[in-house]
Amino acid sequence: MKTARSTLVTVMLISAGTASADPEQRADVPRPAKFVTAADWGSRPDSIPDERRHTPKHVTLHHAGVLWTADRDPVQFIRNMQSWGKKRPELEEPPRNTYWPDLPYHFLIAPDGRIFEGRPLEYEPESNTKYELAGHLGVELMGNFEQQRPSPAQVESAVRLVAWLLAKHDLPLDAITTHARVAKGQTSCPGRDFARYFDAEKPQFAEWVGAVLKGKPPAIELGPPLDGGPTQLITETRKPDAVR
Numbered sequence: 001m002k003t004a005r006s007t008l009v010t011v012m013l014i015s016a017g018t019a020s021a022d023p024e025q026r027a028d029v030p031r032p033a034k035f036v037t038a039a040d041w042g043s044r045p046d047s048i049p050d051e052r053r054h055t056p057k058h059v060t061l062h063h064a065g066v067l068w069t070a071d072r073d074p075v076q077f078i079r080n081m082q083s084w085g086k087k088r089p090e091l092e093e094p095p096r097n098t099y100w101p102d103l104p105y106h107f108l109i110a111p112d113g114r115i116f117e118g119r120p121l122e123y124e125p126e127s128n129t130k131y132e133l134a135g136h137l138g139v140e141l142m143g144n145f146e147q148q149r150p151s152p153a154q155v156e157s158a159v160r161l162v163a164w165l166l167a168k169h170d171l172p173l174d175a176i177t178t179h180a181r182v183a184k185g186q187t188s189c190p191g192r193d194f195a196r197y198f199d200a201e202k203p204q205f206a207e208w209v210g211a212v213l214k215g216k217p218p219a220i221e222l223g224p225p226l227d228g229g230p231t232q233l234i235t236e237t238r239k240p241d242a243v244r
């Protein structure tokens with residue numbers, strides 16, 4: 001039953017191309033608002049080989065690690081990332097010169113809360129760090145949360161997106177993880193000011209997701225700036241004046 005259904009879903013996804021066919025969506029967890037499909041933002045991936053297919057088991061949070069300034073355009077940022085991935089063999093030195101046929105992440109969330117659809121869910125992600133990629137759904141928030149703070153809209157979209165993904169793939173709350181946790185000692189991603197909500201002692205992000213899964217509002221409360229951490233919200237970051 002399960003297998004037959006998965007096959008059907010696969011067939012539908014193939015026939016739908018980049019459109020987001022979603023026959024398994026759980027009634028009580030709607031697809032989040034502000035969702036921008038791959039077709040809508042003009043995604044132009046190359047095809048991903050069949051051996052990269054996987055079964056989602058974790059939802060893994062990332063930040064871009066690039067300081068976001070108010071003059072940036074999220075759509076341009078994503079298009080650039082996608083075309084850079086396809087040109088890595090020409091542009092990068094080993095070991096970073098592997099070819100990425102599509103975006104490394106399955107979703108990318110802009111500071112205004114828009115959720116951009118990236119790599120199709122049925123393929124494993126890409127990474128410059130070493131961990132078992134199969135099974136991970138990558139959700140990236142634009143910005144660098146070592147230097148700036150995520151916006152409330154961005155965090156709310158992340159919470160609602162992760163709840164939708166857990167419901168869709170029938171995954172438990174502890175399927176939520178972060179890049180630093182799965183690639184130990186290799187990265188500080190998703191950055192201090194966002195990573196704090198995934199603390200094992202007080203996993204606030206998972207609590208907010210849990211509320212959405214129960215059909216309740218997530219009651220997200222972002223903490224104050226951390227000691228020695230960033231103070232400025234991503235939406236407040238302006239490009240520094242050019243030094244002459």
Ligand SMILES: [Zn+2]
Nearest residue numbers: 062063179189
């Ligand atoms: Zn990351």
